[in-house]
Amino acid sequence: MNLLEKINLLKKKKDRDKATAVEDIPVDWFETSNSITRYYQFKPDGHLSVKVLDDSRPLYHRVVESFLNKFFPSGYPYSVNEGYLRYTQFRALQHFTSAALSVLSTQSLLFAAGLRPTPAQATVVSWILKDGMEHVGKLICSNLGARMDSEPKRWRILADILYDLGTGLEVLSPLCPSLFLEMAGLGNFAKGMAVVAARATRLPIYSSFAKEGNLSDLFAKGEAISTLFNVAGLGAGIQMASTICSSIQGKLVVGPLLSIVHVYCVIEEMCAAPINTLNPQRTAMIVADFVKTGRISSPADLRYREDLLFPGRLIEDAGNVKVGRALHTVVKPSKLEELKEIFGEEKFVLNRGDKWTDMVLEHNASGEDALRGWLVAAYATTMEKSFHDPSTNVFIDAYEKMNTVFTPFLTGLQAKGWHTDRFLDGTGSRFAW
Numbered sequence: 001m002n003l004l005e006k007i008n009l010l011k012k013k014k015d016r017d018k019a020t021a022v023e024d025i026p027v028d029w030f031e032t033s034n035s036i037t038r039y040y041q042f043k044p045d046g047h048l049s050v051k052v053l054d055d056s057r058p059l060y061h062r063v064v065e066s067f068l069n070k071f072f073p074s075g076y077p078y079s080v081n082e083g084y085l086r087y088t089q090f091r092a093l094q095h096f097t098s099a100a101l102s103v104l105s106t107q108s109l110l111f112a113a114g115l116r117p118t119p120a121q122a123t124v125v126s127w128i129l130k131d132g133m134e135h136v137g138k139l140i141c142s143n144l145g146a147r148m149d150s151e152p153k154r155w156r157i158l159a160d161i162l163y164d165l166g167t168g169l170e171v172l173s174p175l176c177p178s179l180f181l182e183m184a185g186l187g188n189f190a191k192g193m194a195v196v197a198a199r200a201t202r203l204p205i206y207s208s209f210a211k212e213g214n215l216s217d218l219f220a221k222g223e224a225i226s227t228l229f230n231v232a233g234l235g236a237g238i239q240m241a242s243t244i245c246s247s248i249q250g251k252l253v254v255g256p257l258l259s260i261v262h263v264y265c266v267i268e269e270m271c272a273a274p275i276n277t278l279n280p281q282r283t284a285m286i287v288a289d290f291v292k293t294g295r296i297s298s299p300a301d302l303r304y305r306e307d308l309l310f311p312g313r314l315i316e317d318a319g320n321v322k323v324g325r326a327l328h329t330v331v332k333p334s335k336l337e338e339l340k341e342i343f344g345e346e347k348f349v350l351n352r353g354d355k356w357t358d359m360v361l362e363h364n365a366s367g368e369d370a371l372r373g374w375l376v377a378a379y380a381t382t383m384e385k386s387f388h389d390p391s392t393n394v395f396i397d398a399y400e401k402m403n404t405v406f407t408p409f410l411t412g413l414q415a416k417g418w419h420t421d422r423f424l425d426g427t428g429s430r431f432a433w
Contacts, residue, residue: 027042028040028041028042038051039051039052070221071224071225071228072088073214073217073218073221074214075212075214078211080209080218081211081274081299081417082274083272083273083274083300083303084209084272087269087272090268090272091269092226093261094160094262094269095225095226095230096230096236097258097261097262099229099230099233099236100234100236100237100240101167101255101258101259101262102167102234102237103234103241104171104237104240104245105168105170105255106170107241107245108170108172108174108248109180109184111248141193141200146426146427147426147427148197149204149277149424150279150280150424150425151311151426152201152275153275153308155200156197156198156201156269157263157266157267157309158197159194159195160263160266161263162193163195163198166188166190166191167255168187168259169187169190170183171251171252171255174248202219205273206218206222208275208276208299270308271306272303273303274298274300274417275303277418277419278370278371278418278423279423279424279425280311280321280323280425281306281307281313283318283371283423284315284318285302285305285315286302286371286413286418287318287371287374287375288315288316288378290375291318291375292317296412296413297416298417299418314356316381317381318374318377319374319376319377319378319380319381320355321356321378322356323361323425324426324428325428325429327429330349330351330358331349331351331358336349342399346369346372346373347365347366347369348362348365348369348370348372348373350376350377350380350395352380357377357380359373361373361428361430361431363430363432366420366421366422367418367419367420367422368410368421371409371410375398375405375409376395376398376399378398379398379401380395380398383398
């Protein structure tokens with residue numbers, strides 16, 4: 001190695017040493033924003049550390065920020081979908097009233113059994129009575145999971161109505177001490193079923209608010225709020241049980257009021273939740289809006305229009321489609337081959353009746369297949385009104401029209417946040433060729 005090469009090697013080594021020295025020097029700076037001074041530093045390992053040096057904000061603002069950090073998802077309100085704040089407000093009040101009711105009902109049960117408990121004893125025993133029947137409720141509700149997936153809002157409301165009915169039986173038990181076992185058993189059985197139904201519908205409702213893959217954060221913060229207001233409700237229940245509700249007359253006045261507030265809060269919660277999966281009701285509403293106005297509705301657009309208690313109503317602008325009936329009851333064998341020729345390789349069969357259009361899906365049909373069938377039925381109904389042609393030929397024209405609009409329609413739905421990979425029709429009947 002000659003002298004020139006040695007000099008070049010030494011220069012390269014010095015340059016590497018300088019670069020390493022620069023990398024080892026931590027990069028730091030100060031930022032002041034909204035009366036808060038923070039010290040930021042990039043460590044040599046690439047991690048960013050943040051330290052609050054001075055916070056001159058009023059105590060109220062610091063408490064609010066601390067509350068939001070503990071009980072709302074990171075990045076709120078930009079990390080959740082529309083309606084989350086309203087959902088959370090009514091969820092908190094719902095848990096507050098539910099916890100207060102549980103104390104009053106348990107105190108009534110113990111009075112009916114001949115005991116004279118303190119409010120604190122009622123609070124402890126309420127958990128024992130409820131947990132014992134929860135296992136039975138799981139067995140009863142195990143066959144209803146598909147229906148809960150299809151209509152989580154409806155089942156969530158029914159769960160709380162069932163819970164309040166069970167609580168009402170417990171509150172009334174001192175009036176019939178001879179029927180204590182029957183009333184207590186029925187009450188806790190109803191509450192056990194309600195608990196399972198409420199838990200089963202929790203995940204799809206939380207999923208509707210997740211915006212950035214933050215479902216776990218949403219779930220954790222939602223449960224934190226529930227726990228906080230459950231504790232507050234238990235405290236309020238203990239206070240009421242010691243004062244205005246120490247007698248059965250007081251419970252008969254306060255109990256129904258708490259129950260009304262409880263159910264109202266649940267209904268408002270469910271209205272605020274923008275469920276983004278396709279079920280029969282939401283699919284019909286989407287298709288009706290598109291056929292009538294050309295507009296593609298988002299989950300937030302439909303949330304206050306859903307019929308939460310009776311979701312099976314027919315929508316004329318969507319073709320009066322009824323989905324889920326058995327194929328052998330919908331189509332005569334002589335007509336089945338004709339319909340199969342019209343729809344070719346589609347994963348649905350349509351048959352028009354006098355009052356509605358039946359749609360039967362194949363076992364592996366997705367939400368996209370259901371949307372295609374619904375559009376055909378809607379266009380067929382529109383064409384019949386225009387040309388007064390009740391023949392099967394109307395399906396051919398409607399099918400061709402559906403094919404011309406379906407691709408942009410589907411793209412628009414997915415852009416609005418709809419999940420089109422699955423169609424949740426509950427326990428509806430499906431077929432396979």
